[in-house]
Amino acid sequence: MYTAQKDMKSPKAPGNIPSLLILVLSIALAFFFTRSQYYQYMENKDTLASTTQEMQQKKADLEALQIVAKNIEADKAVSDTIERFGGTFREDAILDSLFVPTTGVSISNITMNKGEKLPNGLSEANISLSFQSQDITKLNTFLEYLTSGKTNKKSYVIKNFSFPFDTTKNEPITSSIELGMYYLD
Amino acid sequence: MVIYIFNTQFMKTIDVRVGKESTEAPEIKASGSTFLITSGIILAIVLALSTFLFLENNNLSRSIETAKSESERYDESIAKLKSDKKIIAAELVKTNQADIMKNIRAGEVQKYISELIALSRKYKINLSGFNYSNGKISTAATAIAETTLATDDAVKKISTLVRDYRTGSGLLFSLSPVTSISGYEQKRLFGMDFTVNMDNLK
Numbered sequence: 146m147y148t149a150q151k152d153m154k155s156p157k158a159p160g161n162i163p164s165l166l167i168l169v170l171s172i173a174l175a176f177f178f179t180r181s182q183y184y185q186y187m188e189n190k191d192t193l194a195s196t197t198q199e200m201q202q203k204k205a206d207l208e209a210l211q212i213v214a215k216n217i218e219a220d221k222a223v224s225d226t227i228e229r230f231g232g233t234f235r236e237d238a239i240l241d242s243l244f245v246p247t248t249g250v251s252i253s254n255i256t257m258n259k260g261e262k263l264p265n266g267l268s269e270a271n272i273s274l275s276f277q278s279q280d281i282t283k284l285n286t287f288l289e290y291l292t293s294g295k296t297n298k299k300s301y302v303i304k305n306f307s308f309p310f311d312t313t314k315n316e317p318i319t320s321s322i323e324l325g326m327y328y329l330d
Numbered sequence: 331m332v333i334y335i336f337n338t339q340f341m342k343t344i345d346v347r348v349g350k351e352s353t354e355a356p357e358i359k360a361s362g363s364t365f366l367i368t369s370g371i372i373l374a375i376v377l378a379l380s381t382f383l384f385l386e387n388n389n390l391s392r393s394i395e396t397a398k399s400e401s402e403r404y405d406e407s408i409a410k411l412k413s414d415k416k417i418i419a420a421e422l423v424k425t426n427q428a429d430i431m432k433n434i435r436a437g438e439v440q441k442y443i444s445e446l447i448a449l450s451r452k453y454k455i456n457l458s459g460f461n462y463s464n465g466k467i468s469t470a471a472t473a474i475a476e477t478t479l480a481t482d483d484a485v486k487k488i489s490t491l492v493r494d495y496r497t498g499s500g501l502l503f504s505l506s507p508v509t510s511i512s513g514y515e516q517k518r519l520f521g522m523d524f525t526v527n528m529d530n531l532k
Binding site for chain 2: 161168171203226227289301303311312325
């Protein structure tokens, strides 16, 4: 080391000092700048990958929503399904749906309330009906209409129902029923 | 690598100078210039690498900013669409439609009434009263003996019915235990409680 230092100062080796300076500069540059740039580069690459992935996911979500919006406008079956289970709570719509003269059932009383919001985001209204049916066949037709009637714009969940069932007779039936109806509040 | 080259070159220079200083001056000069060239090459590599990384970082930063702004633009569009009540309803209905349909189907009481009528005809028993609540049905049954013979007990109809429910499969109802029967040989009365088997609901 001593010799090296001595020789470096020697006028006979003038080219070594700039070489050393260049080398030291290179090392310093590599250590203080290039290294941090490299780490920054790696970090940026990771950030770009995650940001791009996030962006692609959002793009896909947006496209899915745009398709839904388009379907609601274009497809009547889709808009009917939404109206059936996710429409607003409107008394007029409920009355129009229930009071249908062709069912062979005469509704005497109806009470309804907005019920409560369900954990799934929709709400369930409670509707109680008192009615008289001509016979058990008409009763079944009416129940079919309430739950899955194609001409009915709503579908109701039968929650409670009792009536004086008698297999030996087919007489007019007076009864009451409790229904649930899904809607969006 | 840099340190290795540095050491190799530097030690070579030292050796030369210590041992052969006076006799091999051109060689010393050659070693010095080799060292200079090597250092220059190292600096050039470091500079090139630094420049490349610097420019690439700038490009990446720009790309990240672009992706973020695109992402924000998508967020705004999504928020705008999601504020539409029809879209909210569509999303909720789509997510919950299977459960909703399951609940509606579970309440299709007309199918249960038809099943009870069929059951009444099959076992020749009379049913009276119908109560449905939360997937459970209850009714009262009356079994009347086919003949007036003393050996003909109406309870046979009940045991046949219960046996079919205990041994059968694919039935719409599960029959709860029939724990009490009243009446006399010609006329037996008992209560029937059923639970709907949703898997067998057509």
